[in-house]
Structure formats: C-alpha cells, structure tokens
Amino acid sequence: MSEIxxxxxxxxxxxxxxxxxxxGRDHPHLQKLTLIGIRTRGVPLAYRLRDRIATLLGIPPQVGELDITFFRDDLSAGGLRTPDRSEMPRDLTGQEVVLVDDVIFRGRTVRAALEALNHFGRPERVRxxxxxDRGHRQFPIQPDYCGCQLSTEPEQTVRVHLRETDAEERVLLIDKTAKIKS
Incomplete structure (x- = not known):
C-alpha cells in the first residue's frame, strides 16, 4: 500500500x-441559501464554507447536516454504521440548497443524499x-462547484483529513494495490 x-x-x-x-458569487440572495453537509466530512466543510462566505459577503448562509445511512443502496457492502441525526435549520421548500461533500466518486452518496433531502421539503434548486472530484461515475451526477478534479484509478482511494474529524489537514491518495519493493 502506498500513500501520497x-x-x-x-x-x-x-x-x-x-x-x-x-x-457566494452564484448566490447573491444568501437569505435563501442553505448549505447542507453530507455526514461525515461534508458537515465540517459546510461550516467552513459558511464562515468563508460570511467573511466575503457579510452574511452567513444557513447550514444543515444530512445523514444518508438509511438511503444508501450499498449498505451490505460497507459494514454497519450507526446513523446520526440529520439537522436542518429550516424547511427547505423554496430554498436554494448546496449539498457539500468531501469527495465525489461513483455518485452513490449524492444519489442517496438527494433522496434523503426530500424529507425536508422541496428546494427551489439543489446544487x-x-x-x-475523482471521476468514475456510475450515475449521471456532476458537481456544480469543485475544488479540484483529481485523476485516479478506480482501485485507489482519496482520503480527506480535516482537523474536526481527523485532527490534521491534508488529502491523501491511497493505492492499496501498490507493492512495496524490498
């Protein structure tokens, strides 16, 4: 295994x-904007984005936290996970929602998040x-906002470490198939 x-x-x-x-540039009416972090690492990212947008524009958007555990279609493949509560600051009907996550790969997490979001109202628009973005989609889902497109192989993993969840800040590319030469 190698880590870069x-x-x-x-x-x-x-x-x-x-x-x-x-x-911030695309949402001049911050009163209608709600950032929704997908648990786990999407949540601290959503709060960081809120803080940066507030610094840039003077008004902090609302932030919600979305747990998608019961909406995943691959629960049997990944082991059991204890679900967390989803917390929304308001009914999302008529709101402009930006779903926030750390990495998009096949699109399954976002598909589940869109389904879970329906339980909190009918947003005007979801971005x-x-x-x-590491590519390799299985669903026709693309990000509207992307920090970086990273070229990877399907068997590799991208792991984002945030101080709120991992006590450090960095992004790793992990190749589990790499052999260590002796």
Missing part, C-alpha cells in the same frame, strides 16, 4: 476558499459542491 499527500493544509484551505468564492 496530494494537498497539504495550506493547499486544502485554498480549495475551500475557491469553493466559497464560487458559491453540489465537492472538494475533490
């Missing part, structure tokens, strides 16, 4: 800054913001 650091803490902060600027 793709982004360090400073570079990661730059990606988040770019996402915040793009979202997707991701830190890393």
């Amino acid at each position: 650091e793709v982004f360090d803490a400073e570079q990661l902060a730059g990606l988040i800054e770019g996402l915040a600027e793009a979202i 997707l913001a991701v830190l890393i």
